[in-house]
Amino acid sequence: MVDDSGESDPLESLASKIDFKMNLLNDVMTEHREIKQIISGVMKEKESLQQGKDRLQQEEERLQQLKERLQHEHLENGETLARMKEDILSSKKTLVEARDALVSSTELISQKDTYVEFLKKKLQEIEAKNNQVEQQGGTKPTEPGGVQKRSMKMKRRLFERTLGNDADNLEVIKEGPRREVANNPTVGQTSGVQLCNEDDLEAIIDELIKGFLEIDYGRRKIGIKEMGELSEKAFKTACRAKVPPKEVGATFDQLYSSWQQQLGDLSWYPFKSVTIDGNCQEIVNLDDDKLQELQGVWGQDAHNAVVTALLEMKEYNRLSDRSIAYELWNYKEGRKATTKECVQYLFNQVKILSVSNRRNILRSRGRA
DSSP states (O other): OOOHHHHHHHHHHHHHHHHHHHHHHHHHHHHHHHHHHHHHHHHHHHHHHHHHHHHHHHHHHHHHHHHHHHHHHHHHHHHHHHHHHHHHHHHHHHHHHHHHHHHHHHHHHHHHHHHHHHHHHHHHHHHHHHHHHHHHTOOOOOOTTSTTOOOHHHHHHHHHHHTTGGGSSEEEESSOHHHHHHHOTHHHHTTOOEEEEHHHHHHHHHHHHHHHHHSOOOSOSEEEEEETOOOHHHHHHHHHHHSOGGGHHHHHHHHHHHHHHHHHOTTOOOEEEEEETTEEEEEEOTTOHHHHHHHHHHOHHHHHHHHHHHHHHHHTTOTTTTOOEEEEEETTTTEEOOHHHHHHHHHHHHHHHHHHHHHHHHHHHHHO
């Protein structure tokens, strides 16, 4: 007989092993499915990454093309900028030349305008005198080639002195004015004009200048102006604009003194020659290093004061020794004073002084 319990034990053991392996197989199949899903997801991710890589490669190629195009354009722009820079430098040079020509032309035009005004005034005076002679005496006006002909030299000297205004009541004759009056009494009687020669007029002007220098006239209507002297007011204004108030006095003394010395330096000649209408003219060189430095550091007021002093020295022929010229000046109107204005001013001062003296005398008598 076979033992039932002995036969059942191997079967149960076998069944148990089969169940264990079946469970293990199920686990393996489950893990296989999971791994397959993971591999599928990885493959999809790989495809997505490959597509992104392709896009990045295309973008890189596009950027490389753009970089090459920009480099090419930059090279072309550099050449264009170089050409533009050359054009700007050329235009700047042309503008400097045009500015110099404009400055010289402006000075020449100003001189010509002044001289034209002088000639117009003289022509009006001559016409008025000729009309007066014709109406009063019926005599023929003096021809330009007659005894009363004026020299061009004398006209230029009078023009430099008075800008034509001193001839209001004076008929200046170079030679023999009194002899002409003696030979022709109608001259002077019919025209009512006082005659004096060139030396007399020069002596009158010199005496007026000497007299005004001797009296304490202050800054009244008529006085003496020092032509070629630096403007203290302009330099003080420049100092006030550049330094603190406490330092204005010392800075002004130093700056003004240094530029006075500079103006007196005969080796410094800040003028240049330019040709206008075939004529050689000398004008102030505004590009002079010292003038440019003065304008850059201290401003336009100080610069203009120095330029004005240089122009006045040139006008009065004082550049050879850089000395000061004295000029009769109408301070009220800011121009040269005429001989007539100076004489009238002195007469008025004498009248005022006489009236004051008479009042003092009457007062002293009344008290006595």
